[in-house]
Amino acid sequence: MVAVYLITLVGNALIIAVVRVDKQLHTPMYFFLSKLSFLDICYSSNSVPFLLFNGLRDYPTISYTGCYAQMTIALFLGMTECLLLAIMVYDRFIAISNPLHYTIxxxxxxxxxxxxxxxxxxxxxxxxxxxxxxxxxxxxxxxxHFTCEVQALLKLICSDTPVRHNLGLVIGIFTLPLPFTFILISYTRIVVAVLRICSAEARLKAFSTCVSHLTVVTIFYGTAIYMYLKPQSRENQDQSKVISAFYGVVTPMLNPLIYTLRNKDVKDVIRKIIKKKES
Structure with missing residues (x-):
């Protein structure tokens, strides 16, 4: 767990630093990528230190205020990532479908x-x-649960009302199905735009700029939709805890690895920085 957290911090901080230092990466795509990295640092830091601390205690406890705060911060950061991933695919759609006016x-x-x-x-x-x-x-x-996950905490609430249920349903639609549908529609239009490109090399280059983002979207939305849209039962409660730990701990670590391993520009800038330090 400590190693995963350190990789998350170092990997995401490296992307933020690289985007900030190199002018070649001062583009909308990397602007949003740096925001995603900052978001992943915050998201992981909201839960992992708490997990590490409680792992050293026989009977871990947390105050109602602290638990509610942790849940609210996790919801806020998770919703932000849902919306940010939708914004990032919109940026890729404009870049591919309207390259001449992209910078405008x-x-x-x-x-x-x-x-x-x-x-x-x-x-x-x-x-x-x-x-x-x-x-x-x-x-x-x-x-x-391992942390103050919203689904686990809601089971302790005895003041359930139709208003709360309806409000939660509306918010859920705005943060999961709606952005995900927008992403699917955008990628459909991206595929159509790419297929219209005559050059095979240009088509491959256009697709390659979307592969990293598509991988992150698949991992994040796949686990989130499985967690929040599947029917709840006692049998899958332990499984839900594992899935929750995956997208709360592992996913923030995977994002910088996916973007650095799949992104030639980021790897080139990192090589330049390393060579400068060596010289």
């Missing part, structure tokens, strides 16, 4: 505005339900 459409101001809207929207979606409909806990207070 996705200028620096637009990128900053999209990033701000993404973080602000996720924050409101995560915080509004908690402020609007406070939860009341009663009776059993043992969380059958």
């Amino acid at each position: 459409i996705m200028n620096n101001q637009v990128c900053i505005e999209l990033a701000v809207v993404t973080w602000a929207s996720a924050f409101l979606l995560a915080v509004i339900p908690i402020i609007a409909i406070p939860a009341n806990f009663c009776g059993h207070n043992v969380i059958n």
Whole structure:
């Protein structure tokens, strides 16, 4: 667990530093990639130190306030990643379908505005339900999970109301199925645009810019949809804990590895930095 966390911190911090240092990577695609890396550091740091600390205790405990805070932060960061991945595929769609006007459409101001809207929207979606409909806990207070996962915590709430259920349903649609549908539609249009390119080499290059993002989307949305959209039962509770640990701990580690191993520009910049230090 310690090794995974260290790889997550170092890998994502390396991407942020490389994008910031090299002017060649001052493009919308790498702007959003650096934001994804920062998001992964925050997401992993919200749960892994807590897991490591509790691993040293026989009877791990956490206050209601601390548990609720951890759940809210995890929801906020998870929703942000859902929206950010949708923004990243939109950037790839514009780059491939309209390359001549790409720098005009996705200028620096637009990128900053999209990033701000993404973080602000996720924050409101995560915080509004908690402020609007406070939860009341009663009776059993043992969380059958590694962390304060929202599904595990909701089982302890005895103030379930139709309003809470409907609000949660609306927020769930805005953060999982809706962005995922947008991503699927965007990739369909990307495939159509790529197939119209005459040169086979140009088609391969266009597809290669999407492979890393598509891999991250598959891992993140695959585990998240399995966790939150499948029917809940006692039999799959332990399995859900493992899946939750995977997308909360392992996925943030995989993202920088996927982007560095599949991305020629990032690898070239890292080689340049290493050669400069050696010289």
